[in-house]
Amino acid sequence: MDTLLISEFARHSGVSVHTLRHWHEVGLLTPAEVDLVSGYRRYHADQLGPARLISSLRQADVSVLLIRQILQAAHRDELKDAFQLLVHQARxxxxxxxxxxxxxxxxxxxxxxxxxxxxxxxxxxxxxxxxxxxxxxxxxxxxxxxxxxxxxxxxxxxxxxxxxxxxxxxxxxxx
Structure with missing residues (x-):
């Protein structure tokens, strides 16, 4: 699968390069590849959806911890619980x-x-x-x-x- 340079991925996802680096550091969105010599990050196109979701959740002031739980949810009920919490917090x-x-x-x-x-x-x-x-x-x-x-x-x-x-x-x- 082809990869995108961080700048290309940033342009397609609507997220800044700085933010993508931060998300990598805090464990929200890990690049598909990181060059060990240059440190360049590369992403797969199928990571655009998660990047957009993270961006939307952060704009809604959702904590990094809760976003991480949402991204790692293995069952529909876990997601429902997380989003019910978000609805409660928004209300x-x-x-x-x-x-x-x-x-x-x-x-x-x-x-x-x-x-x-x-x-x-x-x-x-x-x-x-x-x-x-x-x-x-x-x-x-x-x-x-x-x-x-x-x-x-x-x-x-x-x-x-x-x-x-x-x-x-x-x-x-x-x-």
Missing amino acids: TRVQRQTAMIQAFTMLLEHLDQVPAPLPSRWMAELPPLPVSRLSVAFVGISGGIGRTPSAISTAAMLSRVVASIARKPPLRSHG
Whole structure:
């Protein structure tokens, strides 16, 4: 069977050469051949399907460990279990994101009652925000996109913040 150079395989699979090398290092996709002298990796065309599956799963934030289990599954029931876990995880993420959207929306609605420019005490009246537990992608902040661990704690925290703000009368300007 003919083999493809890593660059050719990358082009056909839609996966970067760097990513293919990483997948080889972590044991997700082993090349069909590795030249012992040059280190060049070569792949069979029938490895395109697994490469595309791995790529799709990684884009969905599926762990390397679970992808490895999916690729090594020997029985249909093992695959079904893995994909049922993925469905559960995806539903949980959607619920967390929905809770965060609701909390942010409530906060936005409250901000309509706050004068512009914001009075300095606006920030002083907010309880401390546990930023280390915030799980929102911050886009447009110097340094690009960052993430931190727990979306559900963020939604719960924002719900508490919004609830405490809602109990206070709207801020008025003193000018």
